[in-house]
Amino acid sequence: MSRIAVVGAGPAGCVATHRLINAGCRVVLFEQGVGLQDFHSARSSIHFSDALAEEQLLDHSSDVTDAGNSALPYVRGKGVGGTSSVNAMVQTWGCPDDYNQWERIFGCTGWGWSSVRQEFQNLHMGSSRSVDLGRFSREVVDVALRMGASGVQHGAACADGAGSVALSVVDGQRLDAFSAYVLPLLRNAESAALLEVRTHSTVEAVVMEGGVAKGVALGDGTEEHFDAVVMCAGAIWSPLLLLRSGLYGPAIGRNLQDHPSLSIIVQMAQNVEETLPEVTSLVVASSAMGESNIHLLPVNATSNGSGMQFAQLAAAVTKVSSRGSVKEVDQKAELSLRSLTTDDDAEAMRAAIILASDVLAPLKESGLVVECYVDNTGTRLHELLAHDQASMAKFVQRQLGAYSHVSGSCAMGNVESEHAAVSTSGSVFNAQGLWVADASVFPDIPRGATQLPTMMVASRIARGIAQQLR
Numbered sequence: 001m002s003r004i005a006v007v008g009a010g011p012a013g014c015v016a017t018h019r020l021i022n023a024g025c026r027v028v029l030f031e032q033g034v035g036l037q038d039f040h041s042a043r044s045s046i047h048f049s050d051a052l053a054e055e056q057l058l059d060h061s062s063d064v065t066d067a068g069n070s071a072l073p074y075v076r077g078k079g080v081g082g083t084s085s086v087n088a089m090v091q092t093w094g095c096p097d098d099y100n101q102w103e104r105i106f107g108c109t110g111w112g113w114s115s116v117r118q119e120f121q122n123l124h125m126g127s128s129r130s131v132d133l134g135r136f137s138r139e140v141v142d143v144a145l146r147m148g149a150s151g152v153q154h155g156a157a158c159a160d161g162a163g164s165v166a167l168s169v170v171d172g173q174r175l176d177a178f179s180a181y182v183l184p185l186l187r188n189a190e191s192a193a194l195l196e197v198r199t200h201s202t203v204e205a206v207v208m209e210g211g212v213a214k215g216v217a218l219g220d221g222t223e224e225h226f227d228a229v230v231m232c233a234g235a236i237w238s239p240l241l242l243l244r245s246g247l248y249g250p251a252i253g254r255n256l257q258d259h260p261s262l263s264i265i266v267q268m269a270q271n272v273e274e275t276l277p278e279v280t281s282l283v284v285a286s287s288a289m290g291e292s293n294i295h296l297l298p299v300n301a302t303s304n305g306s307g308m309q310f311a312q313l314a315a316a317v318t319k320v321s322s323r324g325s326v327k328e329v330d331q332k333a334e335l336s337l338r339s340l341t342t343d344d345d346a347e348a349m350r351a352a353i354i355l356a357s358d359v360l361a362p363l364k365e366s367g368l369v370v371e372c373y374v375d376n377t378g379t380r381l382h383e384l385l386a387h388d389q390a391s392m393a394k395f396v397q398r399q400l401g402a403y404s405h406v407s408g409s410c411a412m413g414n415v416e417s418e419h420a421a422v423s424t425s426g427s428v429f430n431a432q433g434l435w436v437a438d439a440s441v442f443p444d445i446p447r448g449a450t451q452l453p454t455m456m457v458a459s460r461i462a463r464g465i466a467q468q469l470r
Ligand SMILES: Cc1cc2nc3c(=O)[nH]c(=O)nc-3n(C[C@H](O)[C@H](O)[C@H](O)COP(=O)(O)OP(=O)(O)OC[C@H]3O[C@@H](n4cnc5c(N)ncnc54)[C@H](O)[C@@H]3O)c2cc1C
Pocket: 007, 008, 009, 010, 011, 012, 013, 030, 031, 032, 033, 059, 075, 076, 077, 078, 079, 080, 081, 082, 083, 084, 086, 087, 088, 089, 090, 091, 092, 201, 202, 203, 204, 232, 233, 234, 235, 237, 241, 404, 405, 406, 438, 439, 440, 449, 450, 451, 452, 454
């Protein structure tokens, strides 16, 4: 029976572990952060601001260094569940054509929509919607509908329109990936016998011998032997751990993508603090640069302690051609996102900001909204709109927005492709017994939030590994 190391207990690592154990493999799941017993109740809170305030749930090991000023932190989740313990719980899959393009343009045979849809349908992350969207969310959706948007319930395949989003919330509590996929294994005697979860356990590198992955080197200086290693450390650290392990390839750590976004801080006239999740709805729109390539994400108001109430509206571009890279410097990850460095992306961002302004204008006219700011120093939205496209793009690059969807840094594809670091089954080129099974492998970022696409990819790659090792 094969013994496999899965590195990282985020959404990817949890699903991969589940699939491997169900196929009869033995798994040790390594997680650098805390385990369930160390968690504060904030972890199950439906308010992601509560979870983000918990230092032990955050990984501060990454900075963005290309924003034109000093390094900005790019925070991720840490501890079992990974970023699913601190994120906004929004469930979207992306657009069918995103996956058809993986197949058609990036040579990822077998990853077209008709194949991945089934995999998405097999994911179980709970799925509920807030009946009450919250005052700010509801107003944004209503304005978008009055402007001609269709009313939709966002969930599976993306579509233009305004309406509620499906959330990973069950019985009023966040459902993180560890609770959904690993806890049930630990509660079943048969599967628990095959699984070991090691928290506070950092994998420093993969032990390679003659091109074969032999195991992992751990932070305490020890090495442990395995038959195979599956990297699920996220799109920042999976490529960096490969590079640390002596693996080379022009695409490892390159092709990094994210959804550029601008958080518009909306000062409300009245106290509209909500007990609902911050994010309950979404507006998806098309621009001249592409279909369904703009998201407006209302974030319900939370108190800043000063008596005034602030909501946010994230304006994001979800179909992008800009690509950056990640490298390791002094044990920290340095991300060069190069967001909005193509004209198409900058133009789409401008369209997203204009749409956000159009949606917010009636709320200001009605007196519900007092003012809209685009940074912490009081720059107003209308001042930003006076900028030309290039300086608007520069401004947005300096604001790390609400969408943190890094991916693509070990892209799948053909061995001949300069773009690809792993095969279409996730196996690392020029290595045996070594796979990547997280958002790193996206050849192109889909038009949706990335947790479910990451889980879809991990599920599919893990099934393939289990078949190969059987
Ligand atoms: C603030 C925020 C809000 C978001 N909101 C949403 C949302 O609403 N919907 C959505 O779909 N997506 C959202 N996302 C994105 C989504 O959470 C990620 O796409 C998803 O978590 C990626 O999963 P992953 O398993 O690849 O990586 P991660 O979730 O980053 O998990 C990686 C895990 O590996 C561990 N690890 C890393 N290095 C090592 C090592 N060397 N040894 C051992 N363990 C290691 C980390 O501690 C972590 O637990 C959000 C992201 C952020 C930051």
